[in-house]
Amino acid sequence: MPTEPHVLIVEDEPNLATLYGAWLEDEVSVETAYDGTDALDAIDETVDIVLLDRRMPGLPGDTVLETIRQRDLDCRVAMVTAVEPDFDIIGLGFDDYLVKPVSKTELTSLIDQLLLRSSYDDQLQKFFALASKKALLDGQKTVAERRTSQEYAVLEDRLAVLRATVDDTMMELLERDVYRRLCEDISRTPIATE
Structure with missing residues (x-):
């Protein structure tokens, strides 16, 4: 039986951390850290998802995130x-x-989406991470603000390159008929009968 996904909640407001944990505990294994230092002590290769507050006293979330990525977890x-x-x-x-x-719905939906993304290869994970940033900024910033942002222009360029690469990979798989063959292999697998 596969193990439950392990979620680390990093939140300096204990009541909020407890609420998030209660919302998620039926679906995943939950661990809580109340500051950035405790988060870095708690995170290891067993953690599948980190829900990270950005503004915390002491070690801020941006620094925790950078350290997680430096550790190549x-x-x-x-x-x-x-x-x-x-x-x-x-x-x-x-x-x-x-x-x-x-809301609980937003948080559980986020967990489901991140677990799904964990099954993707690196290329698709990068694509969806960039697409999420673009969608977030599209909803928060005006067209004029996005047009004048050099960072946003770089994001769009990186996303376009990744989209082309992802599209090429999908076309290659379709041309090689990998998907159909996989389905055929699955259908040929004998099903155990009692």
Whole structure:
């Protein structure tokens, strides 16, 4: 039986951390850290998802995120924060971003989405992380603000390159008929009968 996904909630407001944990505990294994230092002590290769507050006393979430990525840990990271996104998020290595307050539905949907993304290869993970940043900024910034942002222009360029690469990979798989063959292999697998 596969193990439950392990989620680390990093939130300096204990009541909020407890609430998030209660919302998620039926679906995943939950661990809580109340500051950045405790988060870095708690995170290891067993953690699948980190829900990270961006503004915390002591070690801020941006620094925790940078350290997680420097350690090359294979986990998805979502910022769950009251900090409104600005163009500075483009350079941050998170996978998704929610602005507080968040609902149980938003949080559980985020966890489902991040678990799905964990099954993707690196190329698709990067593509969806960039696409999430673009969608977030598209919803938060005016057209004029996006047009005048050099960071946003770089984001769009990086996303276009990745989209072309992802499209090429999908076309190659379709041309080689990999998907159809996989389905045929699955259908040929004998099903155990009693």
